[in-house]
Amino acid sequence: MKKQMTCIICPRGCSLTIETDGMTVTGNACPKGKQYAIDECTNPVRTVTSTVRLANRNGMVSVKTEAPVAKSAIFAVMKRIRTAKAQAPIKIGDVLISNVEGTNIIATKNVD
Ligand code: SF4
Numbered sequence: 001m002k003k004q005m006t007c008i009i010c011p012r013g014c015s016l017t018i019e020t021d022g023m024t025v026t027g028n029a030c031p032k033g034k035q036y037a038i039d040e041c042t043n044p045v046r047t048v049t050s051t052v053r054l055a056n057r058n059g060m061v062s063v064k065t066e067a068p069v070a071k072s073a074i075f076a077v078m079k080r081i082r083t084a085k086a087q088a089p090i091k092i093g094d095v096l097i098s099n100v101e102g103t104n105i106i107a108t109k110n111v112d
Helices: 031-044 072-085
Strands: 002-006 015-019 022-028 049-054 060-065 095-100 103-108
Touching: 002 031, 015 031, 015 049, 022 031, 060 095, 072 095, 072 103
Parallel strands: none
Antiparallel strands: 002 015, 015 022, 049 060, 060 103, 095 103
16 A cells, blocks of 8 residues: 655655555655654654743743654643643753653743
8 A cells, every 4th residue: 555745854845655565665865754754654753842831920931842752642742731830930951841651841942
């Protein structure tokens, strides 16, 4: 069976064709595209980005998962993020929520 997808690893956006029976990938201009296609067919992962409410200020701080998580875990990650509150001051890279589906939620913005 053939599957079509666009590689999202870099802005070039190669059109990939995957023979899912043998995992043969064509259309990739570099090896990263082949690995991306195989991962998408076997264990798709995503970096989750969102915001966490501040406990001691008005507003939110932007966050992301420190490492990509399985697509099937995205709702669990978002549930933890929605219920969390962060204490300012915060620096980019601070761990705001630890141990969420095998990774941490880190700040992507400084808050004084
Ligand atoms: S296959 Fe390589 S060159 Fe093409 S979009 Fe993916 S990362 Fe970029």
